[in-house]
Amino acid sequence: MQALESWGMATRNLRTAAPAETESLGAELASLLDDGDVVLVRGELGAGKTTFVRGAARALGVDDPVTSPTFAIGNRYRGGRFTVSHLDLFRLAGLGREDPGLLADYVGPGRIAFVEWAPEGEPELDSPRLVVTLAHGGGDARIVEIDEPPGAEAER
Ligand code: ADP
Numbered sequence: 001m002q003a004l005e006s007w008g009m010a011t012r013n014l015r016t017a018a019p020a021e022t023e024s025l026g027a028e029l030a031s032l033l034d035d036g037d038v039v040l041v042r043g044e045l046g047a048g049k050t051t052f053v054r055g056a057a058r059a060l061g062v063d064d065p066v067t068s069p070t071f072a073i074g075n076r077y078r079g080g081r082f083t084v085s086h087l088d089l090f091r092l093a094g095l096g097r098e099d100p101g102l103l104a105d106y107v108g109p110g111r112i113a114f115v116e117w118a119p120e121g122e123p124e125l126d127s128p129r130l131v132v133t134l135a136h137g138g139g140d141a142r143i144v145e146i147d148e149p150p151g152a153e154a155e156r
C-alpha cells in the first residue's frame with residue numbers, strides 16, 4: 001500500500017490487499033479531516049466501504065465497534081474531538097423531500113460524516129471534503145480512489 005504522505009494532487013489511486021490495509025488507509029485519510037467534513041464513500045456491495053469507514057472512525061477516536069447501520073439511516077459514535085457519523089443511504093431515494101431534517105442529526109458542526117450510497121441532490125451532501133471510491137480488484141484486492149473535489153479545501 002502506498003502512503004498518503006505525498007498528497008497534493010486532486011486524485012489518488014491506491015491498492016489494498018487485505019481488509020486491514022483498507023482500514024489503515026481510512027485511518028490515514030482521517031488525519032486530513034476537520035469539523036463538519038463530509039466524506040462520500042462509493043462502490044458496490046462488499047467493496048469495502050464500511051471497512052474503510054471503520055478504520056477512519058478508529059483513528060478519529062471511536063472505541064465502539066463500527067458496523068453497518070441497520071435500523072436507522074446512520075450510526076453516530078463518540079470520537080475524540082468530534083462525533084463520527086456513519087450513514088448508509090442504500091435504501092433511501094429522494095429522502096430530502098420527504099424529510100428535510102433527516103440528515104441534520106448526522107451532518108454539521110461538531111461532526112465528521114461518512115456516507116455510503118449518498119443520493120444526488122442532497123444539499124448537506126453536495127460539497128463533500130473527499131470522495132472515496134472502492135472497487136474489487138480480484139480476490140482480496142481493492143482499488144481505492146480518493147478524490148478531493150475542486151474547492152473542497154478552500155470552502156472550509
Ligand atoms: P461495503 O460496505 O462496501 O458493502 P464491507 O466493508 O461491509 O463492504 O465488506 C467488505 C468485505 O470484503 C468484508 O467482508 C472484508 O473482510 C472483505 N475484504 C476482503 N479484502 C478486502 C480489502 N482489501 N479491503 C476491504 N475489505 C476487504
Ligand code: MG
Pocket residue numbers: 049050068088116
Ligand atoms: Mg457498507
